[in-house]
Amino acid sequence: MKNSKYVIGNWKTNPATKAQAMELAQFLSTLNGQTKTVQVGCTPSLVHLDAVSGLLSKTDILVGCQDICAFTADVGAYTGDVSAAQLVDTGAQFVLVGHSERRSYYGESTTLLTAKIQQALHADLTVVFCIGETKEQYTAAQTLTVLEEQLAILSSIEVPASKLIIAYEPVWAIGTGLTPTVDEVVNTHRHIQSVLTNMGLLGVSVLYGGSVNASNAGQFAQFDEIGGALVGGASLKADSFAQIIEAFA
Numbered sequence: 001m002k003n004s005k006y007v008i009g010n011w012k013t014n015p016a017t018k019a020q021a022m023e024l025a026q027f028l029s030t031l032n033g034q035t036k037t038v039q040v041g042c043t044p045s046l047v048h049l050d051a052v053s054g055l056l057s058k059t060d061i062l063v064g065c066q067d068i069c070a071f072t073a074d075v076g077a078y079t080g081d082v083s084a085a086q087l088v089d090t091g092a093q094f095v096l097v098g099h100s101e102r103r104s105y106y107g108e109s110t111t112l113l114t115a116k117i118q119q120a121l122h123a124d125l126t127v128v129f130c131i132g133e134t135k136e137q138y139t140a141a142q143t144l145t146v147l148e149e150q151l152a153i154l155s156s157i158e159v160p161a162s163k164l165i166i167a168y169e170p171v172w173a174i175g176t177g178l179t180p181t182v183d184e185v186v187n188t189h190r191h192i193q194s195v196l197t198n199m200g201l202l203g204v205s206v207l208y209g210g211s212v213n214a215s216n217a218g219q220f221a222q223f224d225e226i227g228g229a230l231v232g233g234a235s236l237k238a239d240s241f242a243q244i245i246e247a248f249a
């Protein structure tokens with residue numbers, strides 16, 4: 001994945017039908033070659049991954065997945081799970097790990113996240129590692145400490161910087177319409193970079209995520225510290241996603 005800003009749509013459990021997913025992918029395909037300074041990407045649901053990836057295979061749009069099997073990178077008896085090898089075979093180039101919805105709804109622990117990162121790296125997938133504090137932690141001014149704790153798992157894994165992207169997503173900003181101020185995000189990203197530097201991880205992009213939309217993307221895009229955006233809701237409509245990409249371009 002080249003070194004530029006990233007705007008990645010996290011489709012989560014959307015849309016309801018393959019036809020709608022293909023419509024979104026069709027729109028993304030029209031951006032092929034248009035976005036020299038921005039790498040555009042999307043993470044379709046697993047059931048749509050193969051079709052979306054097929055449609056986008058001859059474009060510069062990145063396709064990733066939202067989850068990965070922690071127990072094998074290859075094949076095995078893990079009912080309901082999808083391995084790194086299978087994801088790569090569909091054309092996936094990256095995987096989200098540590099999203100707050102996975103941490104909270106599925107109780108994903110540090111041990112599990114570590115294993116998922118290892119399996120992804122085994123298959124040469126780029127890892128978009130998501131970190132973020134809760135509202136309580138934000139209010140108690142614990143954000144930086146919480147992020148340091150979440151980032152600490154990277155020191156136990158040999159992650160090449162070239163295979164890592166960080167997405168800073170305050171839990172309280174996801175899907176709520178609320179965001180920290182741009183100054184807060186910039187300061188937080190500087191802190192994340194210094195933690196990464198201390199681990200020997202240089203040149204890693206740090207994206208912001210949490211209620212990024214067509215109206216606020218421009219503020220975030222102005223700062224070098226903000227390496228792009230991970231976009232949920234606003235990535236599901238072609239016009240708002242296009243405006244966010246434009247803001248970062």
Ligand code: PGA
Binds near residue numbers: 010169210211233
């Ligand atoms: P949101 O989600 O843009 O809908 O807030 C972002 C995310 O969860 O990655």
